[in-house]
Amino acid sequence: MSTPLLSVRDLQKSFPAADGPVPVLQGVTFDLAAGQTLALTGESGSGKSTLLHIVGGLDTADGGAVRLGETEVTALDDRGRAALRRSRVSVVFQQFNLIPSLDVGANLAFQARLAGRHDPAWCDTLARRLGLAGHLSKYPEQLSGGQQQRVAIGRTLAVRPELVLADEPTGNLDEETGSRVVDLMLELVAETGAALLCVTHSTALASRMERRLVLSRGRVA
Numbered sequence: 001m002s003t004p005l006l007s008v009r010d011l012q013k014s015f016p017a018a019d020g021p022v023p024v025l026q027g028v029t030f031d032l033a034a035g036q037t038l039a040l041t042g043e044s045g046s047g048k049s050t051l052l053h054i055v056g057g058l059d060t061a062d063g064g065a066v067r068l069g070e071t072e073v074t075a076l077d078d079r080g081r082a083a084l085r086r087s088r089v090s091v092v093f094q095q096f097n098l099i100p101s102l103d104v105g106a107n108l109a110f111q112a113r114l115a116g117r118h119d120p121a122w123c124d125t126l127a128r129r130l131g132l133a134g135h136l137s138k139y140p141e142q143l144s145g146g147q148q149q150r151v152a153i154g155r156t157l158a159v160r161p162e163l164v165l166a167d168e169p170t171g172n173l174d175e176e177t178g179s180r181v182v183d184l185m186l187e188l189v190a191e192t193g194a195a196l197l198c199v200t201h202s203t204a205l206a207s208r209m210e211r212r213l214v215l216s217r218g219r220v221a
């Protein structure tokens with residue numbers, strides 16, 4: 001079998017609480033192949049977002065290992081994790097997290113510019129495919145939720161990351177808007193060849209992914 005793009009092994013994480021550390025991830029192990037899509041589901045508090053944050057280099061683990069290709073993510077220092085987030089792993093958040101002072105065009109290009117990978121032709125393609133070409137000089141507050149999430153997806157894919165992480169990407173959208181946003185996200189993720197790890201409570205969204213992983217009390221169920 002070929003080496004997976006993402007390998008998570010025996011991942012452990014606790015958070016401090018008044019009466020001692022509370023274990024949140026208690027030995028999570030799974031692989032994700034390049035270009036594969038995986039839904040991460042499980043009850044509230046089961047550790048889904050915590051896992052996503054560690055995989056994406058937004059938080060650190062207490063034990064175990066995360067590898068992305070040849071890189072041991074869990075061995076990186078702050079700088080290494082920042083570099084990983086700029087160019088190789090990119091996150092779509094439920095709250096969109098656009099930069100309010102930048103227009104749509106600048107938001108789309110923002111992460112790619114930071115990564116030194118800005119490709120104007122690819123940004124134009126993304127804007128057109130995401131139905132944003134007529135909105136490039138608008139600001140996030142002038143957009144609907146669905147439009148804002150499409151900008152966030154475009155910003156994520158503008159860097160051509162190896163791995164896209166999505167945390168409840170349709171959580172703030174109505175069902176129909178969410179379904180259209182997911183269609184676009186899956187289409188464009190597939191075209192770039194990125195793998196997708198998507199945290200969701202939505203069975204409709206989870207059913208659109210090739211694989212499903214259920215977390216229960218910090219373990220893969």
Ligand SMILES: Nc1ncnc2c1ncn2[C@@H]1O[C@H](COP(=O)(O)OP(=O)(O)OP(=O)(O)O)[C@@H](O)[C@H]1O
Nearest residue numbers: 015016024042043044045046047048049050051201
């Ligand atoms: N920074 C933190 N400090 C302390 N506890 C935390 C922190 N982040 C998460 N937790 C706790 O860790 C547990 C898992 O949280 P996490 O957000 O990963 O769960 P989740 O499965 O994504 O939940 P949900 O589906 O409700 O978003 C919860 O009990 C939460 O309160």
